[in-house]
Amino acid sequence: MMTAATEDTIANRISRVLADRIITGALEPGSKLRQDHIADEFDTSHVPVREAFRRLEAQGLAISESRRGVRVASFSRAAVEEAALMRSVLEGLALRQAAPNLTTSIMDEAMAAMIAGDTARDARTWDEANRRFHHLLLAPSKMPRLLATIDDLQMVGSRYAFATYGAVWIPRIDLDHHLILDHLRKGEVSQAVVVLERHVQRIGPIQR
Amino acid sequence: MMTAATEDTIANRISRVLADRIITGALEPGSKLRQDHIADEFDTSHVPVREAFRRLEAQGLAISESRRGVRVASFSRAAVEEAALMRSVLEGLALRQAAPNLTTSIMDEAMAAMIAGDTARDARTWDEANRRFHHLLLAPSKMPRLLATIDDLQMVGSRYAFATYGAVWIPRIDLDHHLILDHLRKGEVSQAVVVLERHVQRIGPIQR
DNA sequence: GAATCCATAATTATCTATAAAATGAAACGA
DNA sequence: TCGTTTCATTTTATAGATAATTATGGATTC
Numbered sequence: 324m325m326t327a328a329t330e331d332t333i334a335n336r337i338s339r340v341l342a343d344r345i346i347t348g349a350l351e352p353g354s355k356l357r358q359d360h361i362a363d364e365f366d367t368s369h370v371p372v373r374e375a376f377r378r379l380e381a382q383g384l385a386i387s388e389s390r391r392g393v394r395v396a397s398f399s400r401a402a403v404e405e406a407a408l409m410r411s412v413l414e415g416l417a418l419r420q421a422a423p424n425l426t427t428s429i430m431d432e433a434m435a436a437m438i439a440g441d442t443a444r445d446a447r448t449w450d451e452a453n454r455r456f457h458h459l460l461l462a463p464s465k466m467p468r469l470l471a472t473i474d475d476l477q478m479v480g481s482r483y484a485f486a487t488y489g490a491v492w493i494p495r496i497d498l499d500h501h502l503i504l505d506h507l508r509k510g511e512v513s514q515a516v517v518v519l520e521r522h523v524q525r526i527g528p529i530q531r
Numbered sequence: 532m533m534t535a536a537t538e539d540t541i542a543n544r545i546s547r548v549l550a551d552r553i554i555t556g557a558l559e560p561g562s563k564l565r566q567d568h569i570a571d572e573f574d575t576s577h578v579p580v581r582e583a584f585r586r587l588e589a590q591g592l593a594i595s596e597s598r599r600g601v602r603v604a605s606f607s608r609a610a611v612e613e614a615a616l617m618r619s620v621l622e623g624l625a626l627r628q629a630a631p632n633l634t635t636s637i638m639d640e641a642m643a644a645m646i647a648g649d650t651a652r653d654a655r656t657w658d659e660a661n662r663r664f665h666h667l668l669l670a671p672s673k674m675p676r677l678l679a680t681i682d683d684l685q686m687v688g689s690r691y692a693f694a695t696y697g698a699v700w701i702p703r704i705d706l707d708h709h710l711i712l713d714h715l716r717k718g719e720v721s722q723a724v725v726v727l728e729r730h731v732q733r734i735g736p737i738q739r
Numbered sequence: 740g741a742a743t744c745c746a747t748a749a750t751t752a753t754c755t756a757t758a759a760a761a762t763g764a765a766a767c768g769a
Numbered sequence: 770t771c772g773t774t775t776c777a778t779t780t781t782a783t784a785g786a787t788a789a790t791t792a793t794g795g796a797t798t799c
Contacts, residue, residue, distance in 0.1 A: 331597050332597050332598075332750070333750080333751075334585075334750090334751095357782070357783090358782080358783070359782075359783090367751070367752085368751060368752045368753070369752095369784095370578060370581075370750080370752075371750080371751065373582060373783090373784085374581060374582060377582050377585035377586055377589070378585055378588075378589060380586075381585070381589030381590075382589075383676060389539050389543075389784085390757090390758055390782090390784075391758090391759070391760095391782095391783085392759095392782070392783065393783095405674045405675075405676055405677060408624060408628075408674075409621065409624065409676065409680065412620040412621065412624050413620065413621070415620070416617065416620050420616075466616075467613075468610070468614065468617065469613060469616075469617055472617065472680065540784070540785095541784080542784090565749095566749070567748075575785075576785060577750095578785060578786075578787095579785070581749090581750085597749090597750090598749060598750075598791090598792055599748095599749080599794095600748070600749065601749095
């Protein structure tokens with residue numbers, strides 16, 4: 324296996340690493356991202372770092388004020404709720420589009436991801452499994468832009484999860500996921516969509 | 532009045548101009564964007580040009596293949612339909628959120644925009660008025676990310692409109708807009724949402 | 740038709756100018 | 770005398786220009 328280094332650019336690599344740090348909370352909201360520090364760390368110049376910043380900005384993970392630098396985007400309760408609402412309607416749409424293309428093998432994979440999530444022993448494992456579950460069910464919609472937008476919104480949810488439960492993860496079974504799969508297995512798409520939409524909205528700010 | 536040039540960066544300015552050219556069709560789908568040509572035109576170096584590219588990429592207006600340059604994103608029928616579907620559910624959501632905050636003065640402004648659209652004599656004027664109409668009604672949702680996402684999706688619709696009707700614009704009255712305003716004036720939010728969602732889906736590929 | 744070379748363009752490094760922040764000194768008031 | 774405010778100076782970081790490097794696509798030759 325060859326190094327995938329030349330496959331994508333340094334800017335992409337930097338933006339992925341920074342995105343991960345922001346999502347997991349390793350980089351705190353509001354903290355400054357200094358281009359030459361990051362350039363030093365990745366052993367490059369500031370040019371690709373700046374390009375990485377532009378992508379993070381577009382993903383809503385960073386905020387840049389001209390001539391005043393870039394900081395990690397802070398996420399208010401309102402912003403988390405907004406993202407959850409958006410994701411709710413978009414995932415509903417995606418599932419309706421994906422439903423005709425769902426196969427049993429996909430649903431088996433989704434079930435595996437669901438179990439991985441239920442038995443996860445830390446936030447990171449849970450988050451990965453959760454994303455995989457949703458992605459598996461929605462990918463057959465074959466709508467790349469819809470999926471990409473959902474992924475970007477999902478990051479807000481992940482950030483919230485890490486910030487809230489990151490330190491001490493308490494494993495718990497996600498009944499909604501079970502319910503969604505049950506409905507889909509029976510071909511009850513509308514019911515599955517209803518549960519999914521409610522489920523996604525709940526992920527944001529839970530018990531208030 | 533001072534030049535607002537220092538307010539935002541050169542990269543922003545470039546990305547705005549390029550976005551406009553792509554939307555209006557001045558830059559054709561698939562055509563290559565060569566960084567040093569554009570740098571020459573704007574009398575800058577290619578560094579801010581590359582940053583502008585990153586934003587265009589995030590907006591779905593350009594596609595970049597690493598080491599092979601950037602081209603104007605092509606938009607297939609499927610992509611236009613996908614964007615229309617996404618916009619449909621998102622605008623529905625936005626209108627539901629905005630409805631409680633709508634005032635008669637906002638609706639008067641929206642009516643003015645609607646009339647401007649109905650009487651527009653070219654695609655550009657119509658497009659501006661159309662965007663203004665939608666934006667006026669949705670902005671009171673006060674959900675910045677939702678609005679930004681809708682704007683980005685709207686660009687696909689605009690591109691489609693320019694590509695299809697750009698050369699010879701035939702003015703026609705948009706009954707949906709009238710209907711939506713009527714419903715909102717009567718406080719019939721759900722009906723307004725239904726019409727809006729249908730309306731947005733129709734904007735994409737019309738008569739098939 | 741395959742391999743090599745060259746031209747072109749993308750990517751990244753280095754260097755420079757300029758704006759913002761920080762430091763500190765002086766002046767003023769309590 | 771202590772503290773606060775204001776202004777100038779210095780420091781630091783961003784934004785951009787220029788320069789160097791590296792990959793890619795096409796042409797040319799074998």
